[in-house]
Amino acid sequence: xxxxxxxxxxxxxxxxxxxxxxxxxxxxxxxxxxxxxxxxxxxxxxxxxxxxxxxxxxxxxxxxxxxxxxxxxxxxxxxxxxxxxxxxxxxxxxxxxxxxxxxxxxxxxxxxxxxxxxxxxxxxxxxxxxxxxxxxxxxxxxxxxxxxxxxxxxxxxxxxxxxxxxxxxxxxxxxxxxxxxxxxxxxxxxxxxxxxxxxxxxxxxxxxxxxxxxxxxxxxxxxxxxxxxxxxxxxxxxxxxxxxxxxxxxxxxxxxxxxxxxxxx
Amino acid sequence: xxxxxxxxxxxxxxxxxxxxxxxxxxxxxxxxxxxxxxxxxxxxxxxxxxxxxxxxxxxxxxxxxxxxxxxxxxxxxxxxxxxxxxxxxxxxxxxxxxxxx
Numbered sequence: 001x002x003x004x005x006x007x008x009x010x011x012x013x014x015x016x017x018x019x020x021x022x023x024x025x026x027x028x029x030x031x032x033x034x035x036x037x038x039x040x041x042x043x044x045x046x047x048x049x050x051x052x053x054x055x056x057x058x059x060x061x062x063x064x065x066x067x068x069x070x071x072x073x074x075x076x077x078x079x080x081x082x083x084x085x086x087x088x089x090x091x092x093x094x095x096x097x098x099x100x101x102x103x104x105x106x107x108x109x110x111x112x113x114x115x116x117x118x119x120x121x122x123x124x125x126x127x128x129x130x131x132x133x134x135x136x137x138x139x140x141x142x143x144x145x146x147x148x149x150x151x152x153x154x155x156x157x158x159x160x161x162x163x164x165x166x167x168x169x170x171x172x173x174x175x176x177x178x179x180x181x182x183x184x185x186x187x188x189x190x191x192x193x194x195x196x197x198x199x200x201x202x203x204x205x206x207x208x209x210x211x212x213x214x215x216x217x218x219x220x221x222x223x224x225x226x227x228x229x230x231x232x233x234x235x236x237x238x239x240x241x242x243x244x245x246x247x248x249x250x251x252x253x254x255x256x257x258x259x260x261x262x263x264x265x
Numbered sequence: 266x267x268x269x270x271x272x273x274x275x276x277x278x279x280x281x282x283x284x285x286x287x288x289x290x291x292x293x294x295x296x297x298x299x300x301x302x303x304x305x306x307x308x309x310x311x312x313x314x315x316x317x318x319x320x321x322x323x324x325x326x327x328x329x330x331x332x333x334x335x336x337x338x339x340x341x342x343x344x345x346x347x348x349x350x351x352x353x354x355x356x357x358x359x360x361x362x363x364x365x366x
Contacts, residue, residue: 158301165281165302169358172286173337173344209366226366230270232300233361241298241360244335248346258365 166234173240182206189215190243192250202246208238212246213262220262227257269299270361272330279304285356293319293352297326297359310354323350326359333360 129137171179178188186206193199203221205211208228213221229241245253266273283305285296293308293316306322308315326332327350335344335358347357 162300162302166298169285169296169303173358227363228366229298229361229363230300232270233298234300234302237298237303237360240358241333241363244337244344244358244360245333245346245363247344248335256363256365 163234163236166236166240170236170240173243190246192246194250200250204239204242206235206239208233208235210260211239212242212257222262224260224262225253225257226260227253269297269301274299276304279306281305283307289354289356291354293354294356295319295322295359296356297332298361303358310352316352320350320352331362333362334358335360 171182174182174188178190181188187203190202190204191199192202201215203213203215205213208231210224210226212225212227214223214225216222227242227245228238233241242253267276268274279297281302281304283294285294285303285305289307291310293310294305295307296303296305308319310316323334327334334347336347336353336355337344337358338356344358
């Protein structure tokens with residue numbers, strides 16, 4: 001933002017501004033953004049500053065420590081570099097016991113133009129909540145928690161009902177041997193008579209993707225096929241769709257499905 | 266109206282409770298996969314109005330929504346894909362479009 005000053009800053013929720021009337025007074029370039037300070041029960045004041053690239057800054061306030069940032073901060077210039085980085089973040093704290101009276105000030109220059117910006121970040125203190133507010137918040141949390149439990153139970157019942165119906169339909173479409181296989185092994189075999197007169201055996205495993213296997217003469221899977229309808233369908237519906245298409249139009253099934261070879265054991 | 270796999274669906278006449286297994290002489294019966302379990306609807310093949318309604322349903326699902334229709338028998342009998350509407354008596358399962366995964 002070389003032509004204007006910093007973006008409007010937003011107080012953190014639950015904090016009130018106690019100083020900072022001199023925010024973002026500018027004489028030129030604007031590159032300090034998303035910056036704010038606040039008091040933590042007035043015991044300690046923190047400040048976070050993000051600097052864009054190509055910026056030098058010098059701390060002139062009453063800070064006593066730097067919790068992160070460059071090693072020479074705040075005693076020297078901070079060079080944020082001239083590379084393609086977009087922002088740097090420096091966090092420092094004063095250790096003041098009364099953040100409301102902390103003096104915050106920052107002199108910043110853009111190195112290319114040397115246009116100076118005087119910038120004093122706001123200091124916020126947390127607004128203590130009343131007992132009523134705390135109780136209301138707790139009540140709201142409990143209402144949300146109860147709703148989550150109810151929604152979860154409803155989703156579970158709904159899914160179980162859908163799965164049950166899908167399984168019922170699949171079972172109706174299987175012969176006795178296939179039903180037993182599905183109950184016992186969670187898959188069933190399907191013999192398909194191809195148009196060329198050959199006969200192939202497929203195994204449809206419980207699942208919906210990559211679960212159709214072509215079975216070789218040795219009884220082991222040789223190829224795996226991935227084909228399915230909308231993924232919101234229960235697995236049993238997907239398996240039935242695979243069975244129906246394989247039986248009715250194997251050629252189409254093979255044309256649509258993605259095939260991969262099974263590794264030899 | 267309710268959502269079936271993302272599209273608006275008028276549920277009138279459809280039910281999850283119809284017995285798809287029982288013989289349905291003189292009936293056209295659809296079972297449509299919905300994501301909530303299948304829904305079924307049955308028409309009287311001797312009633313012209315009902316057959317017309319069945320055809321409209323077919324046109325919507327198979328024609329517009331690209332569902333696949335399979336005529337099925339009982340007890341694992343081989344399915345047959347039906348591509349053109351024929352007002353024939355029987356049970357059909359309607360499957361949403363499939364794709365390679």
